[in-house]
Amino acid sequence: MKRHVPVLVLAAVLLAGLFAPLVLKLSAPGFWTEVLLGGLMAGVLYSLVALGFVLIFKASGVFNFAQGAMVLFAALAVARLSERMPLWVAILLAVAIMVALAWLVERLVLRPLVNQEGVALLMATLGVTYFLDGFGQTVWGSDIYSIDLGIAREPVMVLEKVFEGGILINRDDVAAAVVAIILVGLLALFFQKTATGRALRAVADDHQAAMSIGIPLNRIWVIVWSVAGIVAIVAGVIWGGKLGVQFSISLVALKALPVVILGGFTSIPGAILGGLIIGVGEKMAEVFLGPPLVQMFDLAGGGIENWFAYMLALLFLLVRPEGLFGEKHIDRV
Amino acid sequence: MLYRENGQFKSTYAADLQMLPILQDRLFMFGLIAFAFLVVPFAASDYLFLSILIPFLILTVAAIGLNLLVGYCGQISIGHAAFMAVGAYAAYNLWLRVPWMNFLVVLVLAGFCAAAAGMIFGIPSLRIKGLYLAVATLAAQFFSDWVFARVKWFTDYAHSGSVSTAPIDLFGWTIDTPTDKYLFLLAVLIVFTILAKNLTRGHLGRAWMATRDMDVAAEVIGIRPVYAKLTAFAISAFYCGVAGALWGFMYLGAWEPLAFNLTLSLNLLFMIIIGGMGSILGSYFGAAFIVALPIILNQVPQWFGIPISTATASHLEFMIFGALIVLFLILEPHGIARLWAVGKEKLRLWPFPH
Amino acid sequence: MTAPETHLHFQGRNVGEVILSVEGVSLAFGGVKALQDVSFDVREHEVRAIIGPNGAGKSSMLNVINGVYHPQRGRIRFKERQFTDMDPHEAAVLGIARTFQNIALFKGMSVLDNIMAGRNLRMRSGILAQALRIGPALKEEIAHRQEVERIIDFLELQPYRKTQAGRLPYGLQKRVDLGRALASEPKMLLLDEPMAGMNLEEKQDMCRFILDANDQLGTTIVLIEHDMGVVMDISDRVVVLDYGRKIADGTPDEVRNNQAVVEAYLGASH
């Protein structure tokens, strides 16, 4: 019980921070809710990318730094392909490309490096990141591209009755959130309920055991990297549709890292919850903490959201290194 | 093949503990240093100085710093450009606000600022290892990006957020021309190399390596993990801070926010992976490689008459870096330095294979 | 303490006062009880063995003594110091060294550096002095090198001085592990299965080194070992653990004839 205390304290601080603007009447409830919803939506996307990350980590013990690069690569593929074909065909083709990529990664990177330390594998994914960034931009081009999802962009006003002035919501955001939630749900189900999903988890727990019940490790790796690739496509398309497809997407996707720190490297619920906390947290911080900070220190603009997630994760690491749902690790001597 | 070691016996521990115990190595090293000081300044073009030698010298200092942490102490960092940034801005502000201060003192103080930052961001390493630590160091990266872009004081309230410097005056020597800069940097690098080499050979270095190789055993024989890790972070950041200051003053001259971004951090990491983790010499190889490769990629197609745009070249560069990282991790996880060591050992045992 | 006089192997070696006492130590991981209310003592200069079937809690006991694990109950007294909660490096400073069952050498370092690292806690020169490596820092380095050379000589490791530890054969790695522990000039040395996986000749060598360390350097030895012949041969007194409890304690002869011990071993061999 003792070790939960700091976590509870931290949670209390976060919650206090969350509601402070309301309580201190810094913000209208409508605006606050808008920010909250915006944060949640971003958070869902973080969760999505983090899921892909957790998947890979669980199945192959690889800390996949390339997740962001995969999102960028997928988004670029869809964007450029959809210029010549219907969007759904482009997405299907992108799926095929990501599966091929997964297969190549397994063949050329993971298999030769099997049994290496985690840090070496992390560095290998750094290499993959660079390669994908360069390769993607060589093949697909390096301008800013757009993806037209065919959803009307103008925002709608909802809940005018509840809040004064109502809440402005983007339709594509809603659509994106819905898609993301569905995908997160599907993945969670896949992991918890299906035989393959359970097999994937078995691999994470014990490579030997998984092999002994007849699961070929190499195929599992291809599957998880493929799934992670598909998740990347969804995230890429959603973000690409919203922000335009450009290099910065890969940086945004890097936010999945603090998310998994928060949630624990191997926990699916942790990834989901972590994503939401980070999404809401950084939006709230940007909107409500940013301006006072700017004023106080005479800053040249806000931008807290660029680092808030990492600092939060750092703080969290000090308090509880194993993450929200991670397992405590005991060193055997 | 080139070695003649008969008769090179050591009759004192001091001789046995020399940095280069083999005579031929010492001769080679003196030759190389003499060449670098006496021949290169007259032989090299400004282009060679500005686009290869100067960045190489500075990045080597940074790579040695990162190598102390990652290669020797086993603590990973993917945010070391942050400490370069700290060093660069600290030096800038000292230079700006305390104009009478000797630049060498400025450099050292900039290093100390970076070391302090390094210790702060090294604190998580006391509780977490490996992959978790990587993310923690990313926090340093993004936080420093933000701080130096947003806090106006650091950039002297410059409108664009950019800062610019002027040539340095050192004991009456104005370090202005590429040759001047080269000579100054070469001297700095040699000093820092010797210091680093000595550190890694002393008990602190052994504490680092012990922590890297087997942290529990290290603690059991009395090595305090707090001390080993934090000193590694501090000294590593110190090197990067100095390198950052040099990068700003001697290479960039003027720089914008985000000059010390994640890409630079990753480049530093690649230098030590390709050059060789846990090897000072490897830091040289890695820095040389990373500096030279883009230039070669730009040049080679031209020699063959193949038109290639700068953008394509930079994308190719990314791909080749990425592929090389993976290749090195698979084929030679200890990098070029290991190849060098193996080659040297072969020469010593020549004509025997092992 | 009314412990019976132990028999001595060597004339001239004096087993002295109690140097370490373990009092009512209990340790659990989650629900697994590794140690339950274990008490025993170790006298200065003696060779004390801890034996027991697999999973009896022997390694956990060593880990408690040198602070790797912190027991939930009970206390430990080493010389004049009492503690329950101590970090391993503090134990090292107090003079407790140990070797590991699964050799935990610093694989990337040379044999010399491994053993030198064992003397780290005795080295004082500051960072700047080390970086400059002049004067006192170099003198200190040389002085300790000399000490380490004595250990290399003692353990007959001369041909391997500059070999990377990870490249040595198993038996030699064990010897380097012992050397690293001895380098800190410990009062007490904990040996976790020092002879596991060795052939007869290597075992004989290792026995000789352990006894020499005990005899010539005066180091108190606490060891875990599976080879009963070795244990009975070299130890003064033996503690027997089974399922985390102490079931016997006494001279090798007493323990050999103890009914509980016989049963524990028969039970374990099924």
Add this chain to the structure above:
Amino acid sequence: MAAQAGTLDTFPKLLLEHARVRPSRPAIREKDLGIWQTWTWGDYADEVRALACGLAAHGVTRGAHVALVGDNRPRIYAGICAAQCLGAIPVPLYQDAVATEMAFPIQNAQIGHVIAEDQEQVDKLLEILPGCPSLKRIYYDDPRGLRHYSHEALSSYESLIKAGREALERDSAFLDAEIGKGRGSDTAAMFFTSGTTAAPKGVVLTHDSLIDRSRTIMAWEGLNEDDVVLAFMPPAWIGQNIFSYAQPLVTGYCICCPESTETVTADMREIGPTYYFAPPRIFEALLTQVSVRMEDASALKRRMYRYFMGVARRVGARILEGKPVGLADRMLYNLGDFLVYAPLRNVLGMSRVRIAYTGGEAIGPDLFVFYRSLGINLKQLYGSTETSVFVCVQANGQVKSDTAGPPVPGVELKFTEQRELLIRSPGLFKEYYKNPQATAEAKDAEGWFHTGDAGYIDADGHLKIIDRVKDVGRLAGGTLFAPKYLENKLKFFPYIKEAVCFGHGRSMVCAFINIDMDAVGNWAERKGLPYSGYTDLASQDAVYDLISGCVEQVNADLAQEAELAASQIHRFLILHKELDADDEELTRTRKVRRGFIAEKYATLVDALYGGKHAVHVEAKVRYEDGRTGTYSADLKIRDARTLPVPGEKKAA
């Protein structure tokens, strides 16, 4: 120095002279605790003086015998000199001798004091102590493991030195007087010969004889104080002793003692001796190592090595002797020197060797030429304990692979009718200790020493030794049979470690072979042949094929030499065990004891000549840990192809 030479007639006087002339030059280095700890001549003299006084205090008197048993350690050499200071006679004993072997010299020479290196030697001495009533005191150098030994005879070298220093302080004149009493004609040391047949004999050598030979060689070879010697053979062997005790004291050069037997190769690389002496088997072992290691090299490197070794064989020796060689060959050799020879010399530790000797037994010509062609000035010498080593030494520039060179100044040679070599030289021994009969047999009234070696002086005035007089036999057909000559030829192959040839009074020659475990083991690993140990490896058909090839090559060579063509080896077997000095099959200097072996393995010899193709053996085997077991199996016997003797020439 020449002017004083008359007064410097004993080793202690020489030592003091060096301490006076070159007090801070290195005298002895020993690799200990990781570095080459150095005694200057001053330190050396100090140590010896203190030690001598200590010994005197403990009752060592003029004419007493003091034994020294241990590896090459500065303190062992100091012990030799300390005994000499007092006019006592140092007797170095082989440190690898078993306890029973040590008993004889101690009883024979009534030795009262022994300086022993470590626990191992002390244990052996304590074991034989009851049978050696003369033995009063044992001093040990390394106290390791001896702390609880409480034998009254035992005390430490340290305590001896301490006692000596105290005595020296009380009365420093005593020692100088003792040293002054020494005369060149006094006995300097006694060496026990290993005695291939009878009990060992103590060879008594005087200061005069040892100093004379050392001075002669110093002048002959131009040795000086800058020379460096690595002492790695047993100090009880005259060959080592004269190089690491007598010669340095005469010349003033520095000797180096390796850290341990396992590190000799590495230590040699570090030290890089300039003056080197080793028996042929050491050179043989080195060459085997070179061949084995080269076989692991890449194909390209191997080809390069073979090519340049070919060049070296062709012109290397000529270049070393300063004979004219074509420009192209000279350039090729220089290239080879850069690529192969110089690096090879470096890894062998022979880069700095100015003069290297081999002797004690014949060296295979190919082996000899190999080193010479590498540019190492390897020369042969002839000598024995009884002659203070130096009888014949090849002169620079006049080296032949099959002779021992001309007699050095001061030596007279002549031959008996049986071709036995007789020697008269200032270096001759005084007598065999307490053995007037043997002395009389070996040294006749005119002072000629009967060597027992058969040989002749060739056209160039070089001595050529064929074999021992008693070993040179005749085949049934009446032709000459020189077994050692054949064995040496066989042993030149890296795969063959030892060979024993039989044939005296028989119709044909047959041989026992010992394979070289390292070389053949390596060969088997590359071939993918599994084996469990020596015995298993030695019995494999593939190994027999390999050895068969070697034997047939020897036969082809022999067929070229008219006198020896009949000695071609017709049949051979590979022994199931390695010949071992502990089993008395070899001498301590690893010479084959042919007679003993023929007796011990009579059934095998009979099987060879009986035309059988296998023979059953049952043998006691002693394992390394001292246990014994029995081995029983069938040994295979092979017929080797022989070539027609030139006499019965067929179609041209």
